[in-house]
Amino acid sequence: MENKNTSSKVASLPLSGGNQTLHRQPPTNAEAEQALLGAILVNNRAHEQVSDFLKPEHFADPLHGKIFDVAGKQIERGQEANPTTLKFYFEHGDEFSDLSNGSYLTRLASNAITVINARDYGHVIHDLFLRRQLINLGEDTVNSAYQNDLENTAAMQIESTEQRLYDLATVGDYQGGFQNFQTTLKTAIEAADAAYKRDSHLTGLSTGLIDLDKLLGGLHKSDLIILAGRPSMGKTALATNIAFHIAQSYRESIDEVGENNVVDGGVVAFFSLEMSSQQLATRILAEKSGVGSEAIRRGTMNSQQWENLVDATRELQNAKIFIDDTPALSVSALRTRSRRLKRQHGLGLIIVDYLQLVSGPGRKHENRVQEISEITRGLKTLAKELDVPVLALSQLSRQVEQRDDKRPQLSDLRESGSIEQDADVVSFIFREEYYKARQEPTEGTPEHQNWQLEMEQVHGKAEMIIAKQRHGPIGRVLLHFNALLTKFSNLAKPEYYSEDQ
Numbered sequence: 001m002e003n004k005n006t007s008s009k010v011a012s013l014p015l016s017g018g019n020q021t022l023h024r025q026p027p028t029n030a031e032a033e034q035a036l037l038g039a040i041l042v043n044n045r046a047h048e049q050v051s052d053f054l055k056p057e058h059f060a061d062p063l064h065g066k067i068f069d070v071a072g073k074q075i076e077r078g079q080e081a082n083p084t085t086l087k088f089y090f091e092h093g094d095e096f097s098d099l100s101n102g103s104y105l106t107r108l109a110s111n112a113i114t115v116i117n118a119r120d121y122g123h124v125i126h127d128l129f130l131r132r133q134l135i136n137l138g139e140d141t142v143n144s145a146y147q148n149d150l151e152n153t154a155a156m157q158i159e160s161t162e163q164r165l166y167d168l169a170t171v172g173d174y175q176g177g178f179q180n181f182q183t184t185l186k187t188a189i190e191a192a193d194a195a196y197k198r199d200s201h202l203t204g205l206s207t208g209l210i211d212l213d214k215l216l217g218g219l220h221k222s223d224l225i226i227l228a229g230r231p232s233m234g235k236t237a238l239a240t241n242i243a244f245h246i247a248q249s250y251r252e253s254i255d256e257v258g259e260n261n262v263v264d265g266g267v268v269a270f271f272s273l274e275m276s277s278q279q280l281a282t283r284i285l286a287e288k289s290g291v292g293s294e295a296i297r298r299g300t301m302n303s304q305q306w307e308n309l310v311d312a313t314r315e316l317q318n319a320k321i322f323i324d325d326t327p328a329l330s331v332s333a334l335r336t337r338s339r340r341l342k343r344q345h346g347l348g349l350i351i352v353d354y355l356q357l358v359s360g361p362g363r364k365h366e367n368r369v370q371e372i373s374e375i376t377r378g379l380k381t382l383a384k385e386l387d388v389p390v391l392a393l394s395q396l397s398r399q400v401e402q403r404d405d406k407r408p409q410l411s412d413l414r415e416s417g418s419i420e421q422d423a424d425v426v427s428f429i430f431r432e433e434y435y436k437a438r439q440e441p442t443e444g445t446p447e448h449q450n451w452q453l454e455m456e457q458v459h460g461k462a463e464m465i466i467a468k469q470r471h472g473p474i475g476r477v478l479l480h481f482n483a484l485l486t487k488f489s490n491l492a493k494p495e496y497y498s499e500d501q
Contacts, residue, residue, distance in 0.1 A: 266348015
């Protein structure tokens, strides 16, 4: 068993050959820090060049960080920041006694660089800060791995390290901020051009359901899409159908500089917190082969069905669907694994089945509503960070069953406030056939005959209700549902019902 001094031994390991230990200093550049501060003190416009990404803690010397902080606050107040005006802030403190007489500030001003070069010097300082943070992260990772902590498994340490690395990469992204309208307009035109050239003519990912695509325009990047319904309505089946269509439609091309670009479809990350990956694969096989899921599970297939199943398996081998069936995943783990998949294979769509099974952050909340709020906010953030749509399935409360009209409403969402607020699209799946089948009267009565007529009208039909959409209208779409294959498809005669009709 490791003793408590393991971590201290790790820090003193020799870094070079032989018996001599090489002690390396963290990377810093005092001259760059001095030159940038001098430029700011001489011409306050230099501060504008770096203030969007550089912070006081990025300076290796705490003295320089304090000067940058005080100068920045002075400039933000609309006042001049120079050696004379800043001297006042350091006269009554012993922490930075070198600044009390203002001589050091004067020397900084004398070594100033031009405003034009200020941003380049800021990038140097910021890059060295990131390198020091990487060194600290590496040391923490090594020391943590040496500790014999049963509650902190290796997998948990890997996820924690990946999270810290991504957070560090986000801190290092100083290319953000405002974009001029020409750049934004160019991006919008490129998206429209891609949609025009695409067979579906959609700016978003096609679901394979014609009327749904017309209403939504496809699944759009950075959107959080909620698909809700009561149990047995077919939420997972619909999500699986959409995932299969998008993965099957995946096509890419090589541009003039040799880079791969996705032309249609996308790679799908399916987080199944309820069903196993084998169950999901069986559903996809049933959809592709036309052999019922029950027959596949029990092995009650004839020779023709078996051949269809084998053919479907061959076609599906290269499908771009990645399934993670780890139960009770946290939003942080979802984020980490999605980033990893995007880095290794690309990513076009994330599906979470389902929202209420995602575990909240480590800290305790007063109630479940607050926890769900953090989860939905985290999923929306994930959609924006990775620039992909996130389709999250959600359960509905039992109050639906108490009404004569069982069609879901926004108020039926469990912990509905945060879900409705954070989502870009809120949709419901509803099958009246499910409820009608449980209202069968006594056979042979006139009521039973009427019931049979009603069942014929709703048999195999499902209703997709778009209750909220930021990009377009709300409305309803009729779909066909094959219970044997758990498959949603376009109705033989597609009908579209607008909310205004």
